[in-house]
Amino acid sequence: MIVVMKRGATPDQIAHMIRRIEEEGLRPVPLYGTERTVIAVIGDERGEHRQSLASGPGVEEIIPILAPYKVASLEAKPERTVVQVGPLRVGNSHLGIIAGPCSVESEAQTLATARAVKAAGAHALRGGAFKPRTSPYSFQGLKEKGLEILALAREETGLPIVTEVLTPSDVPLVAKYADVLQIGARNMQNYRLLEAAGETGKPILLKRGPAATLDELLLAAEYILNTGNYQVMLCERGIRTFEDHTRYTLSLSAVPALHERTHLPVVVDPSHGTGHTSLVARMAAAAVAAGADGLIIEVHPDPEHALSDGFQSLTFQQFEELMALCRRVAEAVGKTLEPATTPETSLVAQVA
Numbered sequence: 209m210i211v212v213m214k215r216g217a218t219p220d221q222i223a224h225m226i227r228r229i230e231e232e233g234l235r236p237v238p239l240y241g242t243e244r245t246v247i248a249v250i251g252d253e254r255g256e257h258r259q260s261l262a263s264g265p266g267v268e269e270i271i272p273i274l275a276p277y278k279v280a281s282l283e284a285k286p287e288r289t290v291v292q293v294g295p296l297r298v299g300n301s302h303l304g305i306i307a308g309p310c311s312v313e314s315e316a317q318t319l320a321t322a323r324a325v326k327a328a329g330a331h332a333l334r335g336g337a338f339k340p341r342t343s344p345y346s347f348q349g350l351k352e353k354g355l356e357i358l359a360l361a362r363e364e365t366g367l368p369i370v371t372e373v374l375t376p377s378d379v380p381l382v383a384k385y386a387d388v389l390q391i392g393a394r395n396m397q398n399y400r401l402l403e404a405a406g407e408t409g410k411p412i413l414l415k416r417g418p419a420a421t422l423d424e425l426l427l428a429a430e431y432i433l434n435t436g437n438y439q440v441m442l443c444e445r446g447i448r449t450f451e452d453h454t455r456y457t458l459s460l461s462a463v464p465a466l467h468e469r470t471h472l473p474v475v476v477d478p479s480h481g482t483g484h485t486s487l488v489a490r491m492a493a494a495a496v497a498a499g500a501d502g503l504i505i506e507v508h509p510d511p512e513h514a515l516s517d518g519f520q521s522l523t524f525q526q527f528e529e530l531m532a533l534c535r536r537v538a539e540a541v542g543k544t545l546e547p548a549t550t551p552e553t554s555l556v557a558q559v560a
């Protein structure tokens with residue numbers, strides 16, 4: 209259930225209700241909106257709890273949450289969540305663009321890509337240092353060296369870094385360098401990892417497992433939200449179907465369907481979702497038309513020689529074309545695609 213506080217409820221009244229909920233043996237999760245505060249209540253929803261909380265000071269009403277996920281649900285928080293880190297803003301009317309190589313391969317490759325995607329208007333740099341590869345014989349990533357290279361790219365360009373963490377024991381190391389922790393599709397239901405990543409307080413990009421339903425994705429997000437970290441982006445990256453003309457089937461109806469269920473922003477990954485360079489730009493544009501709050505795109509200086517996912521990576525020129533197309537669609541659907549990073553919005557400037 210959620211305890212909806214009155215518009216003018218005071219901080220004392222909110223603190224009082226948080227204590228009352230704890231006294232009932234339930235867990236309060238306050239969600240502070242600009243309009244009003246609601247407190248999601250996790251635990252047993254017996255009628256007597258509801259009645260005794262309803263008479264609390266500053267309480268407007270108690271509403272049961274029917275969805276299995278509580279904090280992620282739109283019922284708990286009708287205001288859309290905006291995830292922000294430096295120049296990257298994802299959610300509500302903001303369209304955030306994350307771009308970069310599948311894997312960090314070298315300093316030269318990563319820096320060249322960071323410069324190019326920034327010049328084309330990206331707001332964050334992606335790049336895997338720890339790679340989840342289907343085959344143990346494939347390139348596994350440069351690990352800490354890769355993180356150091358990403359940090360260099362951030363220093364030079366001001367772009368925040370989005371990078372994957374594979375296991376709970378790597379979380380402290382990856383969080384030392386990353387601005388956004390990516391939880392990969394294969395790990396969507398690695399619950400200890402979700403908690404460990406959530407506890408860092410860093411924004412999280414949570415990718416949908418290729419066989420996960422939307423409820424399962426939202427319940428996975430709930431593990432992160434339950435750590436008190438609300439900076440969560442969901443990512444549709446394609447699901448497994450019988451279709452074989454694409455690597456996965458990019459389920460774009462997931463975007464409006466998620467928006468009907470949750471306040472969390474939805475990012476679309478047309479690179480993994482299609483697995484073919486030639487399909488990426490048009491599916492990116494379609495994602496924006498479907499209401500996506502962000503895109504994550506693989507870009508490489510020389511896709512033919514990439515150590516991973518070259519077949520779905522864009523050249524710098526192709527990425528520029530994608531941005532031009534998406535800018536037109538964004539305008540048509542009322543989304544703001546912030547111009548390229550300025551010195552004032554750069555992460556380096558904000559941290560300094």
Ligand code: PEP
Pocket residue numbers: 310336340391392393394415445480
């Ligand atoms: C990636 O982003 O390079 C990646 C491995 O993605 P996914 O987890 O969606 O397969």
Ligand code: MN
Pocket residue numbers: 310311480506516517
């Ligand atoms: Mn990849």
